[in-house]
Amino acid sequence: MARRPLPRILSNGGAQLARSRELARTAADSATDVLQPLITIARGLRRLAAAARRRWTETPKDRRGALLFLVASVVLVVALVPYGPLLAVIALMAAAAWQGRDRTPSEPDGPDDSQTKRLQSLYEALVPYFSLAEDPDPLYSHGGAWEKAFPAFEFDDSGRFAHLVIRYPAYFTDGEAEARARIEHLLTAKSGRGREYRFTWDEEANHLAVDVLAALPTDIAAQRFVTAPGETVLGFTDPTGVQRTLPLTHGEERRDVPPVVWRTGVRSTEPHLLVLGQPGTGTSTLLRSVALQALHHGDLLIVDGGGTGEYACLVGRDGVLAVECGLTGALTSLEWAASETERRLISLNRARQEGRPAPDDTKRPLWVFMDRPSAFPHLAAADGRKDPQSLLQVPLRHGRAANVTVVVADQLDSLDSLSDAVRQHTRARVVLGPATPDELATVLGAPPHTTPVDQVPPGRGYARLGNGPVHRLQVPATPDPYDDATSDAHRQAVLDLLPPRTTPADGEQVPVDEDAAEKKISIEKKTVTRKAVTDEPEPERPERPEADAEPAPVAEPTPVAVEAVAQEATAVEPATPEPVPAKAVAAETS
Numbered sequence: 065m066a067r068r069p070l071p072r073i074l075s076n077g078g079a080q081l082a083r084s085r086e087l088a089r090t091a092a093d094s095a096t097d098v099l100q101p102l103i104t105i106a107r108g109l110r111r112l113a114a115a116a117r118r119r120w121t122e123t124p125k126d127r128r129g130a131l132l133f134l135v136a137s138v139v140l141v142v143a144l145v146p147y148g149p150l151l152a153v154i155a156l157m158a159a160a161a162w163q164g165r166d167r168t169p170s171e172p173d174g175p176d177d178s179q180t181k182r183l184q185s186l187y188e189a190l191v192p193y194f195s196l197a198e199d200p201d202p203l204y205s206h207g208g209a210w211e212k213a214f215p216a217f218e219f220d221d222s223g224r225f226a227h228l229v230i231r232y233p234a235y236f237t238d239g240e241a242e243a244r245a246r247i248e249h250l251l252t253a254k255s256g257r258g259r260e261y262r263f264t265w266d267e268e269a270n271h272l273a274v275d276v277l278a279a280l281p282t283d284i285a286a287q288r289f290v291t292a293p294g295e296t297v298l299g300f301t302d303p304t305g306v307q308r309t310l311p312l313t314h315g316e317e318r319r320d321v322p323p324v325v326w327r328t329g330v331r332s333t334e335p336h337l338l339v340l341g342q343p344g345t346g347t348s349t350l351l352r353s354v355a356l357q358a359l360h361h362g363d364l365l366i367v368d369g370g371g372t373g374e375y376a377c378l379v380g381r382d383g384v385l386a387v388e389c390g391l392t393g394a395l396t397s398l399e400w401a402a403s404e405t406e407r408r409l410i411s412l413n414r415a416r417q418e419g420r421p422a423p424d425d426t427k428r429p430l431w432v433f434m435d436r437p438s439a440f441p442h443l444a445a446a447d448g449r450k451d452p453q454s455l456l457q458v459p460l461r462h463g464r465a466a467n468v469t470v471v472v473a474d475q476l477d478s479l480d481s482l483s484d485a486v487r488q489h490t491r492a493r494v495v496l497g498p499a500t501p502d503e504l505a506t507v508l509g510a511p512p513h514t515t516p517v518d519q520v521p522p523g524r525g526y527a528r529l530g531n532g533p534v535h536r537l538q539v540p541a542t543p544d545p546y547d548d549a550t551s552d553a554h555r556q557a558v559l560d561l562l563p564p565r566t567t568p569a570d571g572e573q574v575p576v577d578e579d580a581a582e583k584k585i586s587i588e589k590k591t592v593t594r595k596a597v598t599d600e601p602e603p604e605r606p607e608r609p610e611a612d613a614e615p616a617p618v619a620e621p622t623p624v625a626v627e628a629v630a631q632e633a634t635a636v637e638p639a640t641p642e643p644v645p646a647k648a649v650a651a652e653t654s
């Protein structure tokens with residue numbers, strides 16, 4: 065369908081609105097300047113009237129008659145005297161102007177003593193970095209004047225810098241990352257640790273601006289974000305970093321917050337996501353948040369190497385194909401994801417060659433989430449089986465065309481254990497929790513322009529989409545609703561987002577004995593093409609396509625409606641009822 069252009073007000077409305085707002089502000093400023101005397105006199109008259117009213121109410125009732133008589137006599141005398149009324153009006157205006165003058169004490173010019181000491185000490189600290197012995201007229205010298213070096217500064221209420229502009233000599237090597245890092249490190253130490261600063265280097269003007277960043281909001285709970293299909297909110301950032309805001313609800317309150325939006329799908333330039341962080345910094349929470357958003361438009365497959373059951377709330381939900389914690393389940397699910405990617409590709413290629421639009425069974429996004437893949441390799445090696453991570457290669461390499469998105473999360477120090485495919489194809493990156501500038505630069509491909517701090521709340525970090533800027537990030541609170549430590553409000557927010565349970569979670573209703581449970585195949589009533597995922601020994605599969613080769617042709621599965629079938633296990637009479645671990649959806653390829 066041909067796309068119709070947006071109405072002008074929507075396509076460039078932002079710029080027009082900003083211009084109109086600027087014009088209105090300028091007009092208001094000019095009007096205020098012109099009308100200033102009138103404003104002052106009006107304010108004075110109001111104050112005089114208030115004083116008169118106060119005087120009248122303070123006067124005892126028995127003396128009000130005398131007061132009234134006095135005022136009437138004065139008015140009469142003024143009326144009879146030549147030019148009396150005119151002189152009275154002039155006197156009244158003068159009194160009003162005097163009373164209406166602005167009485168707020170003027171700001172003291174320049175910094176106070178303690179602020180001057182801070183500026184001088186910072187100046188001295190910068191001397192070794194910004195001076196050369198051969199410079200005949202150094203901007204920085206011991207005992208020199210800081211006034212020339214710091215053209216603008218602001219202090220906060222605690223007396224620490226809130227904003228500072230630093231001039232530096234043209235010979236300072238501001239193009240070198242190490243030289244900049246040294247200055248940024250020094251300024252962070254001298255301006256107060258524990259706060260985040262943004263450094264803006266103006267290489268043309270030889271200026272460095274330092275700004276203290278406000279903390280990102282940590283009180284945003286999971287909710288239905290206003291986004292288009294294919295857009296996922298990773299979290300929230302600084303207003304200067306992005307062009308857009310999202311309307312959010314926070315209890316009764318509504319507010320607009322700037323989001324970091326990640327776009328997936330065939331047009332995405334960063335179709336897969338890698339999340340890294342120290343333990344306990346919120347990587348699983350981010351995956352849960354993304355999963356809840358993905359469920360609105362797609363199907364999900366979750367492999368949890370951590371095995372802490374953090375995705376249990378998703379088991380059996382409409383659109384959740386499988387939540388796997390064990391090695392066997394992970395392998396079979398990911399095998400299926402790889403072959404489904406191939407099937408979609410083949411189907412799409414065939415349709416394109418025949419001049420048909422993309423078939424319907426390739427359009428619904430498929431999401432593959434893998435939390436802690438680094439937990440599997442040694443298990444797989446001990447068992448003589450392949451590392452599940454290797455099965456991500458096809459979805460990662462060909463997923464974009466096939467509408468398959470991969471999200472991987474792991475611990476920061478496991479970066480080396482991630483496969484080449486994961487590292488090459490996850491161009492959307494997030495690092496959560498404390499990280500050194502080097503670690504951030506390694507993962508994100510560029511250092512952030514803000515100082516990382518040591519103490520951060522969970523869900524705080526940095527995000528970078530492809531070659532874009534590095535954003536500060538705060539992930540919305542999306543806790544595990546089954547965790548006892550979760551607050552009621554946050555638990556309810558997550559539960560409200562969960563789709564209904566269409567597949568009973570294994571073990572909820574089907575009591576079977578332990579041996580039988582090993583053979584249990586779960587059930588599903590979907591008509592989407594799916595491959596059976598079982599705990600049976602993995603069947604022999606055709607070779608996976610090599611990195612750059614075309615996907616190996618596989619028999620194209622046709623959609624099959626799979627009725628709820630309890631296989632094998634249900635025939636066994638349960639000796640001891642045991643919950644069965646959640647297993648994947650069953651379906652058949654033909």
Ligand SMILES: Nc1ncnc2c1ncn2[C@@H]1O[C@H](COP(=O)(O)OP(=O)(O)OP(=O)(O)O)[C@@H](O)[C@H]1O
Nearest residue numbers: 343344345346347348349522523539540541542543
């Ligand atoms: N964005 C967030 N807002 C509020 N709390 C959060 C956020 N992210 C994580 N938390 C809290 O921090 C704790 C750890 O979160 P989570 O389990 O997601 O971290 P993790 O990095 O996956 O840890 P692990 O490595 O142990 O699996 C949880 O109690 C969680 O509720």
